Amino acid sequence: MPPSQEFVDTSPKVSDEIKYTTCYMCACRCGIKVHLRDGQLRYIEGNPDHPVNKGVLCAKGSAGIMQHLSPARLSAPLKRVGPRGSGEFVEISWEEALQLATERLSAIRATDPRKLAFFTGRDQSQSLTSYWAAQFGTPNHAAHGGFCSVNMAAAGLYTIGGSFWEFGEPDWEHTRYFMMFGVAEDHDSNPIKMGLGRLKTRENTKYVSVNPVRTGYSAIADEWIGIRPGTDGLFVLALVHELLRTHKIDLDFLLRYTNAAWLVRDEPGHAEDGLFLRDVQGHPLAWDRNSETAQSALSPVPSLSRSPALSGEYELSDGRRGRPAFDLLARRYLAEEYAPNAVAERTGITADTMRRIAAELAHAAFEQQIELDIAWTDWTGRKHNKMIGRPVAMHAMRGISAHSNGFHTCRAIHLLQMLLGSIDCPGGFRYKAPFPRPCPPGPKPSGKPADVKPNRPMPGPPLGFVSGPEDLLIEDDGTPCRIDKGFSWEFPLAAHGLMHMVIHNAWAADPYPIDTLFLYMANMAWNSSMNSAGTIRMLTDKDPATGEYKIPNIIYSDAYASEMVSYADLVLPDTTYLERWDCISLLDRPISSAHGPGDSIRQPVLQPDRDVRPFQEVLIDLGARLGLPAFVKDNGSPRYPGGYTDYMVNHQRLPGIGPLAGWRGVDGDQQGRGEPNPRQLEKYIANGCFWKHDLPANQLYFKHANRDYLNYAHSQGWIPSAQPIIMQLYSEPMQRFRLAAQGHGKLLPPEHLKSRIAEYFDPLPIWYQPLEESATDDQDFPLHAITQRPAAMYHSWGSQNAWLRQIHGFNCLYLHRDLAAELGLVDEDWAFIESHHGQIKAQIRTMTGCQKNTVWTWNAIGKRRGAWNLDPAAAEGEKGFLLNHLISELLPQKNGGRGDRMSNSDPVTGQAAWFDLRVKIRKAEAGEEQSEPQFEPLKAVAGLRSRPGILRFGEKFLPRNSWRRKDKA
Amino acid sequence: MHPAYSVILFTSASGAGYGLLIWLALSWLGLVSAPQPWIAFWMAIFALVLITTGLLASTFHLGHPERAWRAFSQWRSSWLSREGVLAVLTYPVALVLTVVWVWDGIPPILTTVNAALLCLLCLLTVLATGMIYASLKTIPRWSNAFVVPVYLLFALASGGLLYLLALALSGTLTMVALVLAVLLLSWLVKWRYWRFIDTQKSASNSGTATGLGHLGSVRQLDAPHTSENYLLQEMGYVVARKHSRKLRRMALLLGFVVPFTALILTYAVAGHTSTLLILIAVISGFAGVLIERWLFFAEARHAVTLFYGRSL
Amino acid sequence: MTSLPKTTQKKLGLVTDLDICVGCHACAVSCKEWNAGGHSSPLTDLNPYEKDPMGVWFNRVHVYETDDGENTRTVNFPRSCLHCEEPACVTVCPTGASYKREEDGIVLINADTCIGCKLCSWACPYGAREYDSDDGVMKKCTLCIDRIYNENLLESERQPACVTACPVGARHFGDLGDPDSDISKLSVSRGGYDLMPESGMKPVNQYLPPRPRKNLPGSTGVKQQVQNPAQQENKASSANGFFAWLDKTLSSGTAG
Numbered sequence A: 001m002p003p004s005q006e007f008v009d010t011s012p013k014v015s016d017e018i019k020y021t022t023c024y025m026c027a028c029r030c031g032i033k034v035h036l037r038d039g040q041l042r043y044i045e046g047n048p049d050h051p052v053n054k055g056v057l058c059a060k061g062s063a064g065i066m067q068h069l070s071p072a073r074l075s076a077p078l079k080r081v082g083p084r085g086s087g088e089f090v091e092i093s094w095e096e097a098l099q100l101a102t103e104r105l106s107a108i109r110a111t112d113p114r115k116l117a118f119f120t121g122r123d124q125s126q127s128l129t130s131y132w133a134a135q136f137g138t139p140n141h142a143a144h145g146g147f148c149s150v151n152m153a154a155a156g157l158y159t160i161g162g163s164f165w166e167f168g169e170p171d172w173e174h175t176r177y178f179m180m181f182g183v184a185e186d187h188d189s190n191p192i193k194m195g196l197g198r199l200k201t202r203e204n205t206k207y208v209s210v211n212p213v214r215t216g217y218s219a220i221a222d223e224w225i226g227i228r229p230g231t232d233g234l235f236v237l238a239l240v241h242e243l244l245r246t247h248k249i250d251l252d253f254l255l256r257y258t259n260a261a262w263l264v265r266d267e268p269g270h271a272e273d274g275l276f277l278r279d280v281q282g283h284p285l286a287w288d289r290n291s292e293t294a295q296s297a298l299s300p301v302p303s304l305s306r307s308p309a310l311s312g313e314y315e316l317s318d319g320r321r322g323r324p325a326f327d328l329l330a331r332r333y334l335a336e337e338y339a340p341n342a343v344a345e346r347t348g349i350t351a352d353t354m355r356r357i358a359a360e361l362a363h364a365a366f367e368q369q370i371e372l373d374i375a376w377t378d379w380t381g382r383k384h385n386k387m388i389g390r391p392v393a394m395h396a397m398r399g400i401s402a403h404s405n406g407f408h409t410c411r412a413i414h415l416l417q418m419l420l421g422s423i424d425c426p427g428g429f430r431y432k433a434p435f436p437r438p439c440p441p442g443p444k445p446s447g448k449p450a451d452v453k454p455n456r457p458m459p460g461p462p463l464g465f466v467s468g469p470e471d472l473l474i475e476d477d478g479t480p481c482r483i484d485k486g487f488s489w490e491f492p493l494a495a496h497g498l499m500h501m502v503i504h505n506a507w508a509a510d511p512y513p514i515d516t517l518f519l520y521m522a523n524m525a526w527n528s529s530m531n532s533a534g535t536i537r538m539l540t541d542k543d544p545a546t547g548e549y550k551i552p553n554i555i556y557s558d559a560y561a562s563e564m565v566s567y568a569d570l571v572l573p574d575t576t577y578l579e580r581w582d583c584i585s586l587l588d589r590p591i592s593s594a595h596g597p598g599d600s601i602r603q604p605v606l607q608p609d610r611d612v613r614p615f616q617e618v619l620i621d622l623g624a625r626l627g628l629p630a631f632v633k634d635n636g637s638p639r640y641p642g643g644y645t646d647y648m649v650n651h652q653r654l655p656g657i658g659p660l661a662g663w664r665g666v667d668g669d670q671q672g673r674g675e676p677n678p679r680q681l682e683k684y685i686a687n688g689c690f691w692k693h694d695l696p697a698n699q700l701y702f703k704h705a706n707r708d709y710l711n712y713a714h715s716q717g718w719i720p721s722a723q724p725i726i727m728q729l730y731s732e733p734m735q736r737f738r739l740a741a742q743g744h745g746k747l748l749p750p751e752h753l754k755s756r757i758a759e760y761f762d763p764l765p766i767w768y769q770p771l772e773e774s775a776t777d778d779q780d781f782p783l784h785a786i787t788q789r790p791a792a793m794y795h796s797w798g799s800q801n802a803w804l805r806q807i808h809g810f811n812c813l814y815l816h817r818d819l820a821a822e823l824g825l826v827d828e829d830w831a832f833i834e835s836h837h838g839q840i841k842a843q844i845r846t847m848t849g850c851q852k853n854t855v856w857t858w859n860a861i862g863k864r865r866g867a868w869n870l871d872p873a874a875a876e877g878e879k880g881f882l883l884n885h886l887i888s889e890l891l892p893q894k895n896g897g898r899g900d901r902m903s904n905s906d907p908v909t910g911q912a913a914w915f916d917l918r919v920k921i922r923k924a925e926a927g928e929e930q931s932e933p934q935f936e937p938l939k940a941v942a943g944l945r946s947r948p949g950i951l952r953f954g955e956k957f958l959p960r961n962s963w964r965r966k967d968k969a
Numbered sequence B: 001m002h003p004a005y006s007v008i009l010f011t012s013a014s015g016a017g018y019g020l021l022i023w024l025a026l027s028w029l030g031l032v033s034a035p036q037p038w039i040a041f042w043m044a045i046f047a048l049v050l051i052t053t054g055l056l057a058s059t060f061h062l063g064h065p066e067r068a069w070r071a072f073s074q075w076r077s078s079w080l081s082r083e084g085v086l087a088v089l090t091y092p093v094a095l096v097l098t099v100v101w102v103w104d105g106i107p108p109i110l111t112t113v114n115a116a117l118l119c120l121l122c123l124l125t126v127l128a129t130g131m132i133y134a135s136l137k138t139i140p141r142w143s144n145a146f147v148v149p150v151y152l153l154f155a156l157a158s159g160g161l162l163y164l165l166a167l168a169l170s171g172t173l174t175m176v177a178l179v180l181a182v183l184l185l186s187w188l189v190k191w192r193y194w195r196f197i198d199t200q201k202s203a204s205n206s207g208t209a210t211g212l213g214h215l216g217s218v219r220q221l222d223a224p225h226t227s228e229n230y231l232l233q234e235m236g237y238v239v240a241r242k243h244s245r246k247l248r249r250m251a252l253l254l255g256f257v258v259p260f261t262a263l264i265l266t267y268a269v270a271g272h273t274s275t276l277l278i279l280i281a282v283i284s285g286f287a288g289v290l291i292e293r294w295l296f297f298a299e300a301r302h303a304v305t306l307f308y309g310r311s312l
Numbered sequence C: 001m002t003s004l005p006k007t008t009q010k011k012l013g014l015v016t017d018l019d020i021c022v023g024c025h026a027c028a029v030s031c032k033e034w035n036a037g038g039h040s041s042p043l044t045d046l047n048p049y050e051k052d053p054m055g056v057w058f059n060r061v062h063v064y065e066t067d068d069g070e071n072t073r074t075v076n077f078p079r080s081c082l083h084c085e086e087p088a089c090v091t092v093c094p095t096g097a098s099y100k101r102e103e104d105g106i107v108l109i110n111a112d113t114c115i116g117c118k119l120c121s122w123a124c125p126y127g128a129r130e131y132d133s134d135d136g137v138m139k140k141c142t143l144c145i146d147r148i149y150n151e152n153l154l155e156s157e158r159q160p161a162c163v164t165a166c167p168v169g170a171r172h173f174g175d176l177g178d179p180d181s182d183i184s185k186l187s188v189s190r191g192g193y194d195l196m197p198e199s200g201m202k203p204v205n206q207y208l209p210p211r212p213r214k215n216l217p218g219s220t221g222v223k224q225q226v227q228n229p230a231q232q233e234n235k236a237s238s239a240n241g242f243f244a245w246l247d248k249t250l251s252s253g254t255a256g
């Protein structure tokens, strides 16, 4: 080293302690290594051994330290003293808080448990929260799925027994042709990034992104297809048309793994028309072309030479007539209305492009077939010495699901995958444990009138999967049992409930009034609600007669001073994710990968320095105080005196099955099933806070029909039997509802819903114009308006983060430069954006990577002034904005043609239709440089720390004597 | 570039100071006519005051003024360091020139050598100042052949006006023509500089900066942060074209037209009036230089702004 | 001493793959996180929760759109110090605080001798130097000098924070002076290039250009040409034709 060079300490001490846990800067569940020095956070990095992120970390995860040091952290339980929204609270003790809650809730439970609506947002404790709700006895529970992406889950689970979202993944190592629909980030945040990196750096691959906007993932796509929002169904079905037309389909796959050959009764007007023809055991029938007889479709299909028919019409000995499901399917999609030329204009994709993509898919699937030398045995016992793969993988998320036609569009994508034979094969889409499950999976939702009794748990969980009208949660007169109207005639397949309707319905006492709204981790007074301004009004609206709030009591658990906190009556402050135990369970949303099941935990790496408690602890405590059977011993004492860790280790949902699957059994030598193990958590901690099981090679693919895998899955309690999972091209549950709408069966939909159900419950995928679009005039609102997740922000939580808010301090409205030119707009201009529901003002930015009729912005960047303990003058409130003010939770009057308006949701699943929004834009004449609408700045709630004017994080790790240390008092 | 007042004041004041010293030295050498000794003495003091205020001002914008001495160490590679070294070397020499006017204890031969040396040192110091800017490839509007001459000429011109003031106070106003010539020349060169930067074509653009030029025109869609940053505050300063044109005219008026006419008029008048005219020329001229310096920074564009979608 | 070393034993640097960078900012934030407590600590943030937050960052991620008149593209672009071979940021420094290491070519600033004159930041064409007004000194990417040699870290972890964090694997670290190093080979094979070569600073860091799009007929990323069915003789547009084919195939027993 030349004398002039300074001496650099290249091996400074990093930390004196390293603790492993699971990140929670988003729901992706990456493993993290937390470096602590002098008991303080020094550095957070990815855990290289962790199956989810293998050592990488995203921008949010890397900013975890600032989340933990946020001045917006709540510091004690709060009781409201001023009017709702005034932000006037007093700090109270936990004992008082828990007593207040217990008194109110036990009164409800003793009279009418439905009067408690318990809904949760971005949490990962749904197996506990829904269990708690069922124990309490209220059907009014759901997590965020209903406003998130239930269309993906439902369409997948009713069709292929697994789904996109975070429940499946592309075979990144082997796929050659990857098609992604409507994804900006997704929950598999890091896995998708890692996968795209791997895919694009392999030779002979192609990645196509179908997305109106070309940013982030779409920016690196080998081909970007800037589709018109809401029209993917048309595009995908045109691809289906092309594959059929050119005979590029995997008949083998269809025959073996789908219900293509099942005979569908074909007797229009008959009460069973469109249902499967079944034998006496109830097995669906297929037509055997050799014996010319109908035989159980579930009997193994040894070879194609003795194969069932896929087309034609057949009459059974008993006179029943039917056609193979595939016959109906082929006839429908070969029709000209599905031809590329017919849909080109609507989708904005040229017919040539569609034909080319279809040809490329076929080429990749059938001419690029890959073979892995792995022998496996299918469910019929037949041995295969190879695993043959069609290297075409697809992934889709909210660009598909957040439209009111999302359920069918997602089903269409699954149909496309099945025709190409690329599900759970090498190079295709792959299931993650515990999937695949029978489609639809059990159990059915509880909450029928008979299921709900004072002081009684419900017989089952509030959420589930219906397979016909008889499973609906409706009163005798057909009105909904649930406050959100899930599983009613309005939204029969609402597998995740309708969180976005709870506040509206509770306020409107429709179908009935409630007493307590109990929310957890959901910022419903702002970015998580449609019609945020209206929602705020409903939260504060009083009954003129009684002077009482229309929603009498609101209990909320948050960790930070979010907008929602100001509207609660009782605030239960949670810890940050680094201060608590959590359990990312196979009973909920585990960390499994296609390579095998896995689950993980969070452990406290730091102790809270505030009077806060982990919500799970609180919930278990409340459960015991309320005497919920599962939470008390027979003598009435708490069943889990040790709190949440006690529950994590000792709770058993089914014999031998608990929240955590790893190291079960008294001496921890069992996996998945086994006695509780008192040392279980130690084992997890020693292993970096996760457990995973790598499936043996012969179970890695074809899980839906892989005998060894099915046996294993059954032994783990994931599936009721080791029977194969038969994929449902044709969906019988859908047809059951349609038949009811046609007047068949005991349970009939109310008059005003008949046509709606008859139309939307098609057993085969269909496309229809998104509801808001069909209910508004193209002339009035010519543009689509959508949002995207920014990679470096997580919904509302990021803005309190000193580092992340420098990256996204405010948002603009992006639009295509040609559109801008037409509107006379240039960068930095301010504009009014108007929908059928309202108007906002925002600053615009022009771009080229955007579908011409689409405008978009980043989600949840705009903040209510004063919230999150930010300076009320901060850009988040002054310039930032929410599109939510334009999105109504109700459809425009016009639709349904009747007085009371339907929810702005998918008519099948009730998924919130965020992206159906239609708007018009006009330039805002020079005025104040401030976004609209603006609200009274929120008052800082009690107990918040003061905001530092200068942040010198890290200086304390400098040598004591360094002049750069200004922290030395 | 962000026009920092400390630096503007420094370059203009010290420039005038060194310029004045040069004229005084020349007059000591008898190359130009000399003011009365006491007036020359006080003028030299005044020059040192200008230089010192300039140097002090320039240390204001340092993050660590107390470490300023370290800046003398890198004269081998750094023009800033060289400027510092030269500035310091100039002091003793300048002090000698100051006292010699009123104290004849030093043998003439030495004072002659000293005066010559002072001329050289002053010229070099100003040259170093100019080179600090002229050597920055990142700022095309600085790294060109005009910058150093401008710095030198402006030093001589603004110093020259002060020198004339000295003569006028001495009651022996001569050399007006010479200073007029220098003044004229300095603004002619400045004028050419402005022409030059207005038509300057830079080899760099967002395409070469990012290397994405082969994909077509490159436009920034999103800056890394929505929040402010040092780079843009320091390097991203922009002055509206209209505004800069106005300021250029003002600089010309105050820095050239007014002093020039004032000097011309001195031929017509005599005595105190001419002294007054020169005083006007000095003040107005200095104001002009201040504006010119402000523009020198404000109009300069830095290569880093190419990454932010701007052009040079 | 700010005169540059004649040669450096190594040319440590980064290679960034613009073909796969999704612009997620992970490299920027992990850089901030590591370095806030590292060699140049702190990376001060002014007004962190107020109107105009302003912090020191060593790595910033831009988003560009290109337009050749026919096709437009979006390119994400991380920008940090390029550890140039002939960096003016070093030679202009009056104090010697700014220097290039002889052993590995890393360009550093000595925070104890920097006087905060900012001249180096004027001399850097790449905007890689950030002034910490609270500390009164210049700061910059250290190439994670306190990680890459750090014996308190596992061998596998001795990589810059931005490289370790990058989820897509777009950032690579190594010795670009050694033609046989993986990173040099990668750079050569992918046509790695200098930013603003005309700056004369000879950057060490290299950028890998975005690959051409594959949106033309046949460009499925596989060698052979995919025949466009549009040209195929339209054998089966009718359902009947399709079902005929279906029967034939099923009977022949050789499905798709």
Ligand SMILES: Nc1nc2c(c(=O)[nH]1)N[C@H]1C(S)=C(S)[C@@H](COP(=O)(O)OP(=O)(O)OC[C@H]3O[C@@H](n4cnc5c(=O)[nH]c(N)nc54)[C@H](O)[C@@H]3O)O[C@H]1N2
Binding pocket: A026, A027, A060, A148, A149, A181, A182, A183, A184, A185, A186, A187, A189, A210, A211, A212, A213, A227, A228, A229, A230, A231, A232, A397, A398, A399, A400, A403, A786, A787, A788, A789, A790, A791, A792, A793, A794, A795, A856, A915
């Ligand atoms: N960084 C970060 N990660 C997150 C989150 C976050 O807030 N930040 N949120 C998490 C949550 S809760 C969820 S639900 C997931 C959601 O993850 P994503 O599914 O990625 O959700 P969005 O960001 O809404 O992305 C929707 C995408 O669909 C596109 N799109 C909109 N309409 C259409 C359409 O009609 N067709 C097509 N093809 N595309 C369309 C939009 O342009 C956008 O790119 O992300 C999770 N991950």
Ligand SMILES: Nc1nc2c(c(=O)[nH]1)N[C@H]1C(S)=C(S)[C@@H](COP(=O)(O)OP(=O)(O)OC[C@H]3O[C@@H](n4cnc5c(=O)[nH]c(N)nc54)[C@H](O)[C@@H]3O)O[C@H]1N2
Binding pocket: A121, A122, A144, A147, A148, A149, A520, A521, A522, A523, A524, A527, A528, A529, A557, A558, A559, A560, A561, A562, A563, A564, A574, A575, A576, A577, A615, A787, A788, A794, A795, A796, A797, A859, A860, A883, A884, A914
């Ligand atoms: N316009 C538009 N709106 C949307 C969407 C969209 O795409 N466009 N996306 C929708 C979707 S998919 C979703 S999932 C929702 C997401 O909306 P939410 O589920 O509401 O998610 P966040 O906005 O992150 O709010 C979560 C709340 O949890 C709090 N929180 C954070 N960490 C903790 C913790 O550790 N404990 C507790 N108790 N609380 C915590 C946060 O402070 C915040 O108040 O937004 C929906 N809103």
Ligand code: SF4
Binding pocket: A023, A024, A025, A026, A027, A028, A029, A030, A053, A056, A057, A058, A059, A060, A061, A062, A189, A190
């Ligand atoms: S994706 Fe990022 S924020 Fe989400 S869990 Fe992983 S590291 Fe944390």
Ligand code: SF4
Binding pocket: C016, C020, C021, C022, C023, C024, C025, C026, C027, C028, C061, C076, C078, C165, C166, C167, C168, C169, C170, C171
């Ligand atoms: S982390 Fe990787 S992908 Fe993300 S912005 Fe940085 S280089 Fe690009």
Ligand code: SF4
Binding pocket: C080, C081, C082, C083, C084, C087, C088, C089, C090, C107, C123, C124, C125, C126, C127, C128, C129, C140, C201
């Ligand atoms: S990038 Fe800038 S700071 Fe880094 S070495 Fe090159 S010139 Fe110096």
Ligand code: SF4
Binding pocket: C092, C093, C094, C095, C096, C097, C098, C109, C113, C114, C115, C116, C117, C118, C119, C120, C121, C137, C138
């Ligand atoms: S700011 Fe510091 S490092 Fe930069 S040139 Fe000045 S003294 Fe050198």
Ligand code: SF4
Binding pocket: C030, C031, C032, C035, C058, C059, C080, C081, C140, C141, C142, C143, C144, C160, C161, C162, C163
């Ligand atoms: S090498 Fe280290 S300091 Fe440089 S950009 Fe990467 S993380 Fe930041």
Ligand SMILES: [Mo]
Binding pocket: A144, A147, A148, A149
């Ligand atoms: Mo979501």
